[in-house]
Amino acid sequence: MSDLGNGLRRGRGRRPAEAVRAAALTATGEMLFESGLPGLTFDKVAQRAGVSKMTLYKWWPSPGALAFEAYFAAVEPRLAFEDTGDIEHDLRNQLRSFVRLLTADRGGPVIAALVGAAQSDPGLATVLASQYTVPRRTLAVERLRRAQQDGQIAPDVDLQVVVDQLWGACYHRLLMPAEPLTLDFVDALLRNLLRGITQT
Amino acid sequence: MSDLGNGLRRGRGRRPAEAVRAAALTATGEMLFESGLPGLTFDKVAQRAGVSKMTLYKWWPSPGALAFEAYFAAVEPRLAFEDTGDIEHDLRNQLRSFVRLLTADRGGPVIAALVGAAQSDPGLATVLASQYTVPRRTLAVERLRRAQQDGQIAPDVDLQVVVDQLWGACYHRLLMPAEPLTLDFVDALLRNLLRGITQT
Numbered sequence: 001m002s003d004l005g006n007g008l009r010r011g012r013g014r015r016p017a018e019a020v021r022a023a024a025l026t027a028t029g030e031m032l033f034e035s036g037l038p039g040l041t042f043d044k045v046a047q048r049a050g051v052s053k054m055t056l057y058k059w060w061p062s063p064g065a066l067a068f069e070a071y072f073a074a075v076e077p078r079l080a081f082e083d084t085g086d087i088e089h090d091l092r093n094q095l096r097s098f099v100r101l102l103t104a105d106r107g108g109p110v111i112a113a114l115v116g117a118a119q120s121d122p123g124l125a126t127v128l129a130s131q132y133t134v135p136r137r138t139l140a141v142e143r144l145r146r147a148q149q150d151g152q153i154a155p156d157v158d159l160q161v162v163v164d165q166l167w168g169a170c171y172h173r174l175l176m177p178a179e180p181l182t183l184d185f186v187d188a189l190l191r192n193l194l195r196g197i198t199q200t
Numbered sequence: 201m202s203d204l205g206n207g208l209r210r211g212r213g214r215r216p217a218e219a220v221r222a223a224a225l226t227a228t229g230e231m232l233f234e235s236g237l238p239g240l241t242f243d244k245v246a247q248r249a250g251v252s253k254m255t256l257y258k259w260w261p262s263p264g265a266l267a268f269e270a271y272f273a274a275v276e277p278r279l280a281f282e283d284t285g286d287i288e289h290d291l292r293n294q295l296r297s298f299v300r301l302l303t304a305d306r307g308g309p310v311i312a313a314l315v316g317a318a319q320s321d322p323g324l325a326t327v328l329a330s331q332y333t334v335p336r337r338t339l340a341v342e343r344l345r346r347a348q349q350d351g352q353i354a355p356d357v358d359l360q361v362v363v364d365q366l367w368g369a370c371y372h373r374l375l376m377p378a379e380p381l382t383l384d385f386v387d388a389l390l391r392n393l394l395r396g397i398t399q400t
Contacts, residue, residue, distance in 0.1 A: 116316045118316070171375070179364070197357045
């Protein structure tokens with residue numbers, strides 16, 4: 001139960017916790033896309049969001065942890081799945097949206113910096129898993145599961161592995177760059193995985 | 201043309217450059233697998249390899265750059281491909297060897313730390329690409345190309361994309377951990393990609 005409605009109160013009344021939290025996440029998300037992870041501090045977020053630094057410390061153990069949650073909140077709508085009943089269509093749309101987020105919409109450097117920082121920071125690694133990796137996997141597996149139930153994906157396919165072979169392949173090009181992240185790449189990922197690459 | 205043979209000279213004669221370089225790479229590789237990237241300094245490498253720090257500075261712009269080259273030199277034999285003429289067999293063996301390197305043989309934390317550091321260090325990112333990502337891709341694509349020429353892989357398949365859907369999928373589980381890196385995972389990767397995941 002959110003009490004966001006209370007945000008309409010004027011004057012000295014403190015903003016409800018949910019509203020303060022949302023303001024911090026929004027401000028952090030904007031700052032991430034503007035100038036990236038380096039330089040993101042609780043001071044700057046507090047100033048922009050109009051919240052106290054103490055409040056930020058209460059909710060997030062570090063600016064990195066706040067950044068992850070803000071990133072996921074900012075991109076979550078872009079990671080949502082349609083369900084038109086056609087899994088190939090829905091995967092293509094979702095993956096194209098994801099690749100656009102990483103490239104044209106400049107999310108790539110942000111997520112690369114966050115994943116990079118998590119490699120040497122166990123606290124950030126925990127937040128990466130709980131706030132980003134696991135929920136993102138779950139959104140994909142839920143849509144894939146319905147396709148499996150509909151008979152569009154073979155019943156013995158491990159759907160978690162499919163996530164690694166579609167989104168994981170994109171992260172590979174992002175984090176270990178050598179080949180471009182393009183919409184053609186998305187089409188090739190889907191063609192390979194749906195039909196198989198062996199000569200028929 | 202290596203002049204390693206000169207390394208047999210005794211006394212005050214300086215070791216040839218190739219031998220010094222090899223000693224530095226070997227010492228760095230050992231230190232990486234023993235204690236990881238944090239704490240790896242030119243001082244420590246110079247002491248262990250019996251080379252001067254000036255020499256290290258001459259060849260490598262940073263300890264991270266040296267670490268990448270050392271890591272690739274250490275694991276290169278593990279990334280080599282058999283060519284038995286059966287692409288599924290050879291991919292399975294190579295991917296199993298790679299997953300064992302990342303898990304049982306403790307290479308995973310080393311490469312995760314290197315890739316992580318590269319996200320915020322453009323110099324290291326350049327070394328990651330030139331010393332690791334690109335040569336590793338090339339080894340895989342060369343083997344896949346022969347399979348394509350032999351008619352085991354369909355002629356219109358983009359082989360670079362296959363690399364992202366096999367090794368890239370493994371890196372996804374390494375760098376954004378949520379699901380385990382196992383030999384069963386390798387089998388599922390190959391089954392999905394070779395046969396396709398759609399209901400037939």
